[in-house]
Every structure is written in C-alpha cells, then in structure tokens.
Amino acid sequence: MTPTLPPAIELLDLLPDAVCVVDADGRFLYVSASFERILGYSREEILGRQTFDLVHPDDRAATRQAAGEVMAGALQRHFRNRYVHRDGHSVDIQWSARWHPGYGVRVAIGREITELRQAERELEHRASHDPLTGLPNRHRLHAELRQAIQRPASDGAGLAVLYVDLDGFKAANDRGGHDVGDRVLVDVAARLLKGVRQHDLVARIGGDEFVVLLRGCRNIHAARTVAEALRARLQPPFQLPDGPITLDASIGIACHPHDGGTAEALLSHADREMFAIKHRRPRDARGAGRASSRAG
Missing domain, CATH: 3.30.450.20 (PAS domain)
Structure with missing residues (x-):
C-alpha cells in the first residue's frame, strides 16, 4: 500500500x-x-x-x-x-x-x-579603514574623493584636500618605541577629527601622513584657515612615558578644480605643496632668527 x-x-x-x-x-x-x-x-x-x-x-x-x-x-x-x-x-x-x-x-x-x-560589513570596514586609528585608509580616501568630484555642487561650493605630514614624529618612536608612536598617531587622529566638520573626511594614508577632505570648501583662503587651525591643534605637547614631546605639521593644500580635476591630480598637488613647505620651514626659521639677532 x-x-x-x-x-x-x-x-x-x-x-x-x-x-x-x-x-x-x-x-x-x-x-x-x-x-x-x-x-x-x-x-x-x-x-x-x-x-x-x-x-x-x-x-x-x-x-x-x-x-x-x-x-x-x-x-x-x-x-x-x-x-x-x-x-x-x-x-x-x-x-x-x-x-x-x-x-x-x-x-x-x-x-x-x-x-x-554583519561579517561582510566588518570585512568591508577592515578593507577600507586603518586598523590603528580607525580612520579611512588610502583606498577609501580615493573612492570618497572621486565621488566628491563627480557629485555636482548645486550651490557652487568647492572642494579642498589637505595633505598633512607630521614634523618631529620620528623622535616619538626613537624615545618610546613603536607602541608609543602608535599612541601618538591615535591622538593625532583624534585631534584632526575634532578640528573638522562632520561631513568632512580625515584619512590616514600611511606612516605619519594624513589627508583631510574638505567638502564644500569655498576657496584656498578657507582651506588655509582650516589648515592653520588643524596645525594649531597638533602643536600642544603629546605625553610620552619619559615626558612630553611637541610636534608640528606641514600641510599642503589643493583645491578643485583649480589644482586638479581628478583625485590623483589633487593628491599629487597637495603632496608637492606639503613637501615644499616641509623643506622650506627650517630655512624660514633660521632666517627669522638672524633677523631677530640683528634687530637686537
């Protein structure tokens, strides 16, 4: 049956x-x-x-x-x-x-x-973010920058890139090792984030180099104002186990579309500007010292 x-x-x-x-x-x-x-x-x-x-x-x-x-x-x-x-x-x-x-x-x-x-999102986050600071990495920066360039700005607002390179960071590693240097980089990331707007982006692209993407930045003057404010945020001493250390930053600026029409062109221009500032600053400081001596 x-x-x-x-x-x-x-x-x-x-x-x-x-x-x-x-x-x-x-x-x-x-x-x-x-x-x-x-x-x-x-x-x-x-x-x-x-x-x-x-x-x-x-x-x-x-x-x-x-x-x-x-x-x-x-x-x-x-x-x-x-x-x-x-x-x-x-x-x-x-x-x-x-x-x-x-x-x-x-x-x-x-x-x-x-x-x-959830697992996919975690993998996506790891692939697009710096594991030390939690900031977007170089890959994510390029994607965000390309998207910002392609998005039309109906209000005519511009776009600026700040290329930030720390001055004096090697001394932190020399004095306390890479663990201490890592803690300084985490602190640097936090200071940079506090100095930008919510819709801006701060990325770590390697070593002691960071890039700030300023959406809706009107012109070079506005970008310089932000750059100087960020530099001022980084100048208060960082606390190391053997005492404080003071850092500075060289910041190159590129504005879209004046300094480049692509993500690569903007980053290259800002990098060159940063490099020029970094290598000009010691000569400026020596020059100021000599002028002060003559004035005395």
Whole structure:
C-alpha cells in the first residue's frame, strides 16, 4: 500500500527559509512557519498586510523596483533587503522570487543573512579603514574623493584636500618605541577629527601622513584657515612615558578644480605643496632668527 504523503503546504513549514506568496498588490496571501521564526509575526498578524509595510524604510524603493522587475517576467535571485522584526530591530534577508501570471501571485523564498551581512560589513570596514586609528585608509580616501568630484555642487561650493605630514614624529618612536608612536598617531587622529566638520573626511594614508577632505570648501583662503587651525591643534605637547614631546605639521593644500580635476591630480598637488613647505620651514626659521639677532 502506497503511503499517503502530507500536503505540500505542511512540507513548506519544515523549511528553514521563509516562503511567502503575495498578490499583484503586494499583499501577503501565505507565509510559512519560518516567517514567524525570522520576523516574529504570526500568520494571523501578517496575512492581508502589505509586504512593503514590513520592509525597512531605506530599502522600500529598491524592493518595489525589484518586485516590478519580477512581475515583468524576470527571475529574481539573491536580492537583499532589510525587514523590520516585530520587536523593532532590522533583519537582513536574501530573496529569490518568481511571478506566476496564471495565478496572479508572486512566490518568494527568503533566507535570513543578518550574521552574514554583519561579517561582510566588518570585512568591508577592515578593507577600507586603518586598523590603528580607525580612520579611512588610502583606498577609501580615493573612492570618497572621486565621488566628491563627480557629485555636482548645486550651490557652487568647492572642494579642498589637505595633505598633512607630521614634523618631529620620528623622535616619538626613537624615545618610546613603536607602541608609543602608535599612541601618538591615535591622538593625532583624534585631534584632526575634532578640528573638522562632520561631513568632512580625515584619512590616514600611511606612516605619519594624513589627508583631510574638505567638502564644500569655498576657496584656498578657507582651506588655509582650516589648515592653520588643524596645525594649531597638533602643536600642544603629546605625553610620552619619559615626558612630553611637541610636534608640528606641514600641510599642503589643493583645491578643485583649480589644482586638479581628478583625485590623483589633487593628491599629487597637495603632496608637492606639503613637501615644499616641509623643506622650506627650517630655512624660514633660521632666517627669522638672524633677523631677530640683528634687530637686537
């Protein structure tokens, strides 16, 4: 005797992924048991509701677009968005979906990937940030700078790059070793961050070199004002185990588009300006000393 198989609907409840059926208007007609496990809503609470009501507000536009593409005949695989759990937190889900025109329904299977997305975000952060200071690294700086150049400034505001190189930092390493030098770099990063606006960017691009991206900087005069303010922030002594040390900074400036139309050109110009300032400063100091002596 052939055994009687359970209804397919009961088999769907055994799946670890959520199975959903929605109509052409996006209303839930069916959800499997895993839907409640993943999102906290029971079937009674969810049937008849709009799917988009549960989607994270920041992901609704992309979700509506994806749903439209599915209903136009595309087979959707691996679409990711965030839903809002019944208790309020976000849940990352990866969907596969297909439109069945003969029934007028969209069938979708969703797998929770919250832990996967968290791991991916951590890897993305590590790939784009300096592990010592937590600042954006060279790769992230180039991406942000290219994006800032491409974005049209409707208000006519400009863009400036400050190339910051520490003067005297080698003495910190010589006196206390690399661990002490690392602590000084972390302090330098904190001081630079406190000296810029929230929408500006401070990056560490290697060693004792930092770059500040000033969005909406009007002109070279405004950039110089910020550069001098940052230099002043770096001049108070840093505390080492064997006593304080005083650093200075050479800061080169490049303004877009006057000093370059690309990220590479702007950084190269600011680097050259910084190099010139660094090698001119000792001669300036000696000259000032001689002038002071003659005046005395």
